[in-house]
Amino acid sequence: MPFYVSPEQQMKDKADYARKGIARGRSVVVLQYDDGILFVADNPSRALHKISEIYDRIAFAAVGKYNEFENLRLGGVRYADVNGYQYDRKDVTARGLANVYAQSLGTIFTETNKPYEVELVVAEAGTEAASDQIYRLTFDGSVADEHGYVAMGGQADAVAQALKDRFQEDMSLAAALKAAVQSLEAQDTDRHLEAKSLEVAVLDRNREHRLFKRLPAARIEALLGEAGESASDGSGGSGDDDAGES
Template identity: 85%
Template sequence: MPFYVSPEQQMKDKADYARKGIARGRSVVVLQYDDGILFVADNPSRALHKISEIYDRIAFAAVGKYNEFENLRLGGVRYADINGYQYDRRDVTARGLANVYAQSLGTIFTETNKPYEVELVVAEVGEDAETDQIYRLTFDGSVADEHGYVAMGGQTESVAQALKDGYEEGASLEVALRTAVRALEAQDSDRRLEAKSLEVAVLDRNREHRLFRRLPARRIEELLAAGDGGSAGGSAGSSGGSSAGPSVEDVDDVLGDGKD
């Protein structure tokens, strides 16, 4: 006798499976700061990135199964390169990329036996904070237009609550980074995240052309130390960070992103 499962139960089982897989991963937070958008991941690996550049003003962050979100990242890079070449670079937007990802994830979720165990953020930095775009995509292709901050993966509720309590609109990079790290640490009160355990990148609206910049461990340590040193030290560190050019490590990381 054939075994029957209702479509509703099948969709529920798939959703539960994907949520459990995503929850097992380490968290990523994305939040706006005064000069752009900050990405912070609990990720000690220097090779398997959760945060990457997609195009000039667009970046990508993900949690879940690496091979699955890496396939999506590469597809996004191809989409951006082809459309930027055929039309105009200004025609490549986070909204368009989010729509492409939503269609792919929705099709995979409904038409295959195993859904992708991933959650994504596609962000585009604008001329000012009002024109920044942050889109969150879930495993079933749902899209949410987010403002201020986003938390994904791990114990999402505790991370999101910590972000809600600590987030300051228009904060400096130092303050925003410290807020993000405290939110990630909220999952385990005994754990303290060090620079070498973090993957940090920014979309900096003050840069020219490619606005994505990956921060090396040394720079992360400086920002965290400035944030701990008080508001005056944080402000000084912020202005120094925005006026100085990227280090050799920054340039090497940027040139390696999104072009595999």
């Protein structure tokens, strides 16, 4: 006689399995700053990226199993390229891409034995901060419209709480990066993240055409040093000091 598992228990087991897999990974944070959207990942690898460009104003960040979120990233790039070519580049939006990812993840979660162990953020930089879009997608296809900041993977709750305490609207790039790094370090009080162990990128609304840009280790180190100097000068890392942004 075959072993019976109720649909409710089956869905719960899948969800628990996916959550455990995601929690084993290193964290990623996404937050707005005065000139765009900042992505920071605890990722020492120079080849296996957690943060990538999707289209002109859209970027992608993920945690979990690399092969699974890389498949999703490639599918998103193809979706964006085809729609931008058939219609207009402005018709490719983060919301449309988030809907496509939600359908794919939802189908995989309900119709396969093993769900994807991934969590995603799809972000689009608008012409001003109020028009920025940040969507968080979980392993079951759920979508959340986020504002200000997002933390995923690892001890995400601890990172999110640290971000909540440090985040301010209209932060400079240096201040936002410092807040992100300190929030990632909040998972382990004994850990200090150096520039070479970070993957950092921005959607900079001041750039033309393609807004995505990766920051090299030297630039990351300079920004962290700038944020430290601002704090020692008593500015508190607010958005009033935006020197050194790019």
